Amino acid sequence: MARTRLKAARLGPRDVLHVGSAGLRSRPMRVILSALGIAIGIATMISVVGISASSKAQLMERLDKLGTSMLVATPGEGMFSGEDVKLPKGSLGMLGRIEGIEEAAATGDVKEAVRRSEKISDDETGGIAVKASTEELLKVLRGKAARGTWLNKANGRYPSVVLGHVSAQRLGITSPGQQVYIGDRYFTVVGILAPLPLSPEIERSALVGWEAAQKLLGFDGHPTSLYERSTEASVAAVRKLIAPTVDPRNPQNVRVTDPSSALQAKAASEGAFSSLLLGLGGIALLVGGVGVANTMIISVLERRYEIGLRRSLGATRGQIRIQFVTESLMLSGLGGLAGVAMGSVATWIYATSGGLPWVVPAWAVVGGFGATLVIGTVAGLYPAVRAARLSPTLALHAA
Structure with a gap:
C-alpha cells in the first residue's frame, strides 16, 4: 500500500498577518522603541524635502505674480x-x-x-x-x-x-x-x-x-x-x-x-543644502534599520520554544521565515507611517509660521515609506533565516 506524503497547510494572507503581528502585540513597548528609530529617520527626510519644496513653491508663486x-x-x-x-x-x-x-x-x-x-x-x-x-x-x-x-x-x-x-x-x-x-x-x-x-x-x-x-x-x-x-x-x-x-x-x-534671474537662481538652488540634511536623515533611517534587526534577533532567541512548537506541529521553514519577515515589515511599516505623519506635521508647522504654502511632494512620501519596507525586509532576513534553521527538538529541549 502506497504511503501518502503529508503536505503542510498553506498560510493565507490573513494567517500570515496574524502570526506576524503576534510578536508585536506581546511586546508593545519594544515595538514603540524600535519603530521610533525608523520614524525619526523618515520624519527627517520628509520634513527636509517638504520644507525645501514649500520654500521653492513660494518663490515660484512670487515669480508667477511678478513675471519674468x-x-x-x-x-x-x-x-x-x-x-x-x-x-x-x-x-x-x-x-x-x-x-x-x-x-x-x-x-x-x-x-x-x-x-x-x-x-x-x-x-x-x-x-x-x-x-x-x-x-x-x-x-x-x-x-x-x-x-x-x-x-x-x-x-x-x-x-x-x-x-x-x-x-x-x-x-x-x-x-x-x-x-x-x-x-x-x-x-x-x-x-x-x-x-x-x-x-x-x-x-x-x-x-x-x-x-x-x-x-x-x-x-x-x-x-x-x-x-x-x-x-x-x-x-x-x-x-x-x-x-x-x-x-x-x-x-x-x-x-x-x-x-527675476536672482529669484530664478534661488528657486533652482533651493534644496542644495538639503542634501546634507537628507544624508543625516538617511543615516538615522539606517540606524533605525539596525535597531529593527537587533529587535528581531532578540525576538528569535526569546521565542525558540514557540518556533520549535510550531515546527513540531508541521510548520515549514518557509512559513517560519515568512512569519519573521512579516513581523519585521510590520514593525518598519509602523515606524514609516509614524515618520511620514511626523514629517508632514513638522512641514506644516514651518510653512504656517513662515507664511509659506504647505507642500509635501508625493514622491517623498512614497519613496520614504518604500525605503522603510526595504529596510524592514533586509533587517528581517537574517533573523528569519536563523529562526527557520532552528531544530524543533533542540528548540523544545532548550526551552
Missing part, C-alpha cells in the same frame, strides 16, 4: 576708465519702438539727499536715493501703493514724493501727508509703496515726478534705469535689441539685466 518678462537697461562701463556714461535723454521713447515691448518706464538719479528735516546733516542720507520717475513705473514693476497714491500728472509737477517701503521705515514716515526735506525745500509724501522684490533699488528710494525733479531739483533729464515689460515669448529677442536701440552709436555703454 521684465528687463532693466542701465549705463554700462565706458571704453575709458573714469568715463561718465549716460543714457540718452530720449532713450525711453526709443525703447518703446522695439517690437514686443508692451510697457516701459524710466528713473533718473537726482544729486540730492532726502532727510527728515533741514536740521539733519546732508551726510546722513540713510542710504536713501532720490530718483526722478515717470508715471508708468509702478505699472511696469507690477507694484502698488501700500498707503496713499502714486505719482500722476497732477502731483508729479509739484513737490510731492513717493517713498519705497524701506526708505519710509528709515525716515520714520508712517502715513501720507507727512513731509521730508529734499534739496532746499520740503516735499509732501503722497504715497508709500508696498515691497518690490524685483526692484530693491526702488524700495530704498524717494521718487519724485520727472517734471518736478527737473524744475525743482536740477535733474538733467538723463535716465539712469529703463524698465520694460515684453511678452514672455519675445524676452530673448527684445534683450538683444535694447542696447543698439537705446544708444545706436555706443551700444556697449548700455547694460541689460534681468531682475
Whole structure:
C-alpha cells in the first residue's frame, strides 16, 4: 500500500498577518522603541524635502505674480576708465519702438539727499536715493501703493514724493501727508509703496515726478534705469535689441539685466543644502534599520520554544521565515507611517509660521515609506533565516 506524503497547510494572507503581528502585540513597548528609530529617520527626510519644496513653491508663486518678462537697461562701463556714461535723454521713447515691448518706464538719479528735516546733516542720507520717475513705473514693476497714491500728472509737477517701503521705515514716515526735506525745500509724501522684490533699488528710494525733479531739483533729464515689460515669448529677442536701440552709436555703454534671474537662481538652488540634511536623515533611517534587526534577533532567541512548537506541529521553514519577515515589515511599516505623519506635521508647522504654502511632494512620501519596507525586509532576513534553521527538538529541549 502506497504511503501518502503529508503536505503542510498553506498560510493565507490573513494567517500570515496574524502570526506576524503576534510578536508585536506581546511586546508593545519594544515595538514603540524600535519603530521610533525608523520614524525619526523618515520624519527627517520628509520634513527636509517638504520644507525645501514649500520654500521653492513660494518663490515660484512670487515669480508667477511678478513675471519674468521684465528687463532693466542701465549705463554700462565706458571704453575709458573714469568715463561718465549716460543714457540718452530720449532713450525711453526709443525703447518703446522695439517690437514686443508692451510697457516701459524710466528713473533718473537726482544729486540730492532726502532727510527728515533741514536740521539733519546732508551726510546722513540713510542710504536713501532720490530718483526722478515717470508715471508708468509702478505699472511696469507690477507694484502698488501700500498707503496713499502714486505719482500722476497732477502731483508729479509739484513737490510731492513717493517713498519705497524701506526708505519710509528709515525716515520714520508712517502715513501720507507727512513731509521730508529734499534739496532746499520740503516735499509732501503722497504715497508709500508696498515691497518690490524685483526692484530693491526702488524700495530704498524717494521718487519724485520727472517734471518736478527737473524744475525743482536740477535733474538733467538723463535716465539712469529703463524698465520694460515684453511678452514672455519675445524676452530673448527684445534683450538683444535694447542696447543698439537705446544708444545706436555706443551700444556697449548700455547694460541689460534681468531682475527675476536672482529669484530664478534661488528657486533652482533651493534644496542644495538639503542634501546634507537628507544624508543625516538617511543615516538615522539606517540606524533605525539596525535597531529593527537587533529587535528581531532578540525576538528569535526569546521565542525558540514557540518556533520549535510550531515546527513540531508541521510548520515549514518557509512559513517560519515568512512569519519573521512579516513581523519585521510590520514593525518598519509602523515606524514609516509614524515618520511620514511626523514629517508632514513638522512641514506644516514651518510653512504656517513662515507664511509659506504647505507642500509635501508625493514622491517623498512614497519613496520614504518604500525605503522603510526595504529596510524592514533586509533587517528581517537574517533573523528569519536563523529562526527557520532552528531544530524543533533542540528548540523544545532548550526551552
